[in-house]
Amino acid sequence: MGATGGGRGGGRRGRRGRHGGVMSEINVTPLVDVMLVLLIVFMVAAPMMTAGVPIDLPQSAANDINSETQPITVSVTPEGLIYVGDEQVAEDNLISTLNTQSANGTESRIFLRGDTTANYGSVMKVMGLLSAAGYAKIGLITEQAPR
Secondary structure (H helix, E strand, O other): OHHHOOOOOOHHHHHHHHHHOOOOOOOOHHHHHHHHHHHHHHHHHHHHHOOOOOOOOOEEOOOOOOOOOOOEEEEEOOOOOEEEOOEEEOHHHHHHHHHHHOOOHHHOOEEEEEOOOOOHHHHHHHHHHHHHOOOOOEEEOOEEOOO
């Protein structure tokens, strides 16, 4: 046997490789925990960020509409101001703003949100403008009535 250190353990070198060396594996458990917490935070926060204009919607017994594409939201405030998404637009610029935001042109789905205390005429005026511009898929947004 001699100086080569033969045998089962391989001498000092063999033992060090198995027990005392640097561990090169990454522990992914904390990373997965952090990612799951972030996922839950975003799942809870995402529905709260859908529409930034505060509107008191009327209530209805109608069911929800299932849609595959993201609709464009047009809101009418009690003061008669018009918003496309979170951006306030003038009545004259409403159609041009919608044309730039709609991916499918006049085939895009438009959700019209009118405040409960908004003037009925101003909501219908916006609906008339949308209809005259060729937008046929207009949905009026309401809240579910308590049962």
